[in-house]
Amino acid sequence: MQLRINHRTTFTYAGNAHDSFNEVRLRPIDDAFQKCLSFDLRLDPVAAAQEYSDFYGNTIHYFDIADAHTKLVVEAQSLVQTTPNDDRPPVPSVSSSDLECSAEREMFAEFYTSSHYVPLEVELWREAQDALVEGRADVWNEVCRLGRHIYRTFAYRPKTTGVNTRANDALKLRMGVCQDFAHVHLGLCRSLGIPARYVSGYFFNTTRRPREIEASHAWIEAYVPGFGWAAFDATHDRPADDRYVKVAVGRDYADIRPINGTYRGAPTRSLKVDVKVRETNGRLVHA
Numbered sequence: 001m002q003l004r005i006n007h008r009t010t011f012t013y014a015g016n017a018h019d020s021f022n023e024v025r026l027r028p029i030d031d032a033f034q035k036c037l038s039f040d041l042r043l044d045p046v047a048a049a050q051e052y053s054d055f056y057g058n059t060i061h062y063f064d065i066a067d068a069h070t071k072l073v074v075e076a077q078s079l080v081q082t083t084p085n086d087d088r089p090p091v092p093s094v095s096s097s098d099l100e101c102s103a104e105r106e107m108f109a110e111f112y113t114s115s116h117y118v119p120l121e122v123e124l125w126r127e128a129q130d131a132l133v134e135g136r137a138d139v140w141n142e143v144c145r146l147g148r149h150i151y152r153t154f155a156y157r158p159k160t161t162g163v164n165t166r167a168n169d170a171l172k173l174r175m176g177v178c179q180d181f182a183h184v185h186l187g188l189c190r191s192l193g194i195p196a197r198y199v200s201g202y203f204f205n206t207t208r209r210p211r212e213i214e215a216s217h218a219w220i221e222a223y224v225p226g227f228g229w230a231a232f233d234a235t236h237d238r239p240a241d242d243r244y245v246k247v248a249v250g251r252d253y254a255d256i257r258p259i260n261g262t263y264r265g266a267p268t269r270s271l272k273v274d275v276k277v278r279e280t281n282g283r284l285v286h287a
Helices: 096-101 103-111 122-131 139-153 167-173 178-191
Strands: 002-024 034-044 050-053 059-065 069-082 196-203 216-224 228-233 244-250 259-265 268-279 284-286
Touching: 002 196, 034 059, 069 244, 096 139, 103 216, 122 139, 122 167, 122 178, 139 178, 139 216, 139 228, 167 178, 178 196, 178 216, 196 228, 196 268, 216 244, 228 244
Parallel strands: none
Antiparallel strands: 002 059, 002 069, 002 259, 002 268, 034 069, 050 059, 196 216, 196 244, 216 228, 268 284
């Protein structure tokens, strides 16, 4: 599937802002299941953006605007080719004991220990035990069951949590948005010793149903020896398929913020984000 994505963020200030420095994580990743065919970053006021790759392989563009401005617009346009579902290999069956003994697992220690948004408190471990009360099987089966447990027992409710809500807080509320579902899913996997990382990106809505979103999205990937990183979306109760576009990965949301920066001057009066995902045959999804 070929998808065209337009992601536009507009910051409007209450007066003049100046000495602005920003980092942007909006370029889709190239991996076995997708290829970014083109990417264009447009800035208003105009600025020269540089780029580098972070520790997790994400592309980061950075720029500064010294002069006074009352508005900042960051617009990213991407064209991405995703691998058709029929061409994707199945995730193999690997036991939890084989994962534990795997030499590969030691390479991903940061993905099965605590992180800023996912402190591994005992409540997460207890929730994972409850979700797998019928016993443990293989790693991917457990990841899917944990995700489905979140889907069944949590309510998708915008504005009940915030950008700073942590996994343990979302667990107590048992509600939230995709960011919260992903953080809780990470916590459940990690509490069982399964390496898992946060994924930010987009989801193309071919058949809109309740809970289906049409903007930036979040899900997780768990490491399965002999396969690599396998993706599951607890918000929609399914493995990620050719409708998903991955932009950045990290331990949690703190590592993948789409736009992060500082400036001096007047406070921000408003922030508007508009995302459009369109298949190249012309079908259009508005956020």
